[in-house]
């Protein structure tokens with residue numbers, strides 16, 4: 001081979017490698033494996049492994065002292081793990097390039113009381129080395145409801161206003177990963193809805209979010225996946241569909257004939273108890289099955305008295321896991337095959353619901369402390 005041939009081969013090989021690398025899926029926003037942490041004789045975190053994909057919202061749930069904040073601090077390099085590995089955005093969490101792309105709202109937030117809100121934001125933009133102009137910084141403060149307070153000193157802020165400022169700090173440097181540790185603990189109900197919208201906006205922009213919250217309803221509404229920690233270990237994890245199981249709809253009907261029953265069977269497997277019919281919907285239901293079914297039943301002359309969605313709530317699921325009522329309680333460090341376990345929990349919830357009056361309606365997540 002001549003040196004010209006060798007050059008050509010080298011060029012082709014390097015462009016092929018670059019092409020192959022460009023086609024690789026992006027590294028997860030968070031990847032951790034085998035995290036452990038002891039404080040004295042107390043084990044706070046024991047063999048925790050999970051990942052958060054780009055654009056995914058992952059909820060971290062668990063009772064007080066379960067190890068959620070300790071996990072978050074290890075992920076962010078704020079606490080040194082006794083064992084385990086962490087990668088943020090494909091890099092070590094100590095790498096300044098990954099740190100600059102992470103926004104963090106700590107559980108206990110305090111900002112310099114002598115600075116104004118705008119100055120706190122300026123400081124964090126400088127620390128992140130980000131190129132964020134004055135109007136974008138103002139917009140960021142407006143997005144968290146502080147448009148009228150940008151020039152006020154933080155020392156005069158209420159707790160909720162300081163938490164809003166913390167959110168702005170977490171968001172201002174255009175992060176690719178946002179870690180929110182109890183982001184709504186000091187917020188009023190409107191503020192909670194604002195945070196929910198913010199998280200969904202981040203997700204829509206492809207930003208990954210790790211959310212630690214005791215507000216289960218909040219987690220259920222915004223999270224794609226959930227990791228439940230208990231006594232420092234992963235007790236359960238999975239997508240909401242995996243954890244909550246199959247969705248059902250209960251219909252209270254009159255004048256049902258064979259054609260109507262056939263129509264219901266086409267929507268999912270059917271069970272009947274008197275005038276109540278339960279249709280188990282396919283898990284990939286796109287949201288039109290139930291309206292279409294009701295429309296068709298009415299067209300077939302059926303009188304529809306009630307339509308009730310039925311699904312185990314995340315709260316029920318969480319309590320079942322924490323009370324070890326779920327068969328196959330997950331062993332530490334193992335991602336669980338959620339389907340089988342989720343089915344047991346669904347059965348559990350169903351048996352509870354069957355003892356309630358039919359008019360109790362759908363189960364819904366309540367904004368209760370875990």
Ligand SMILES: Nc1ncnc2c1ncn2[C@@H]1O[C@H](COP(=O)(O)OP(=O)(O)OP(=O)(O)O)[C@@H](O)[C@H]1O
Nearest residue numbers: 039042043044062063064065066067068069070071
């Ligand atoms: N700096 C520390 N020194 C000693 N023990 C600690 C320290 N930080 C956490 N722990 C202990 O580690 C365990 C897990 O605490 P962590 O704050 O991670 O729990 P959590 O799930 O975030 O709880 P919460 O929901 O109450 O915020 C607890 O037993 C706690 O007492």
